[in-house]
Amino acid sequence: MNLELLVVALVVAKAVDWIVQSQWQAENKTKKLVALWGHSMWYSITTTIILIIIFGNIFNANSYRQMLFFLGLFVSHMIIDNRWIVKQIMIHVRHLTKEQVYGVEQKWAWLEVGIDQRLHDLVIVALVLVI
DSSP states (O other), X not given: OOHHHHHHHHHHHHHHHHHSOOHHHHHHTTTOHHHHHHHHHHHHHHHHHHHHHHTHXXXXXXXXXXXXXXXXXXXXXXXXXXOHHHHHHHHHXXXXXXXXXXXXXXXXXXXXXXXXXXXXXXXHHHHHHHX
């Protein structure tokens, strides 16, 4: 595993995830596919391009690596940011009730964001291991 790539990818992905997401996308990505798709696409494209610029020697040698990295980011972002899997972890692993997870009160929103971000981190680690 390229440790330098891993660290930079984690930092870049984290920054890009917050920067390229509009307020509308943040508020609607769990309700509207177009918001989820748009955020996931911009996040994946931007992150991949930045890493190609920084680590061109790793990515440019094999274009399939670029595509694999991009597709891994895009598909995983679509799945994770939909928040269904995040909420299932909250219910089945953290043992919160459905009322706590799906209720109007946002008491557990910090946990939802934390789980979301750890899942994204795991994807980055897996992708760096593969490429």
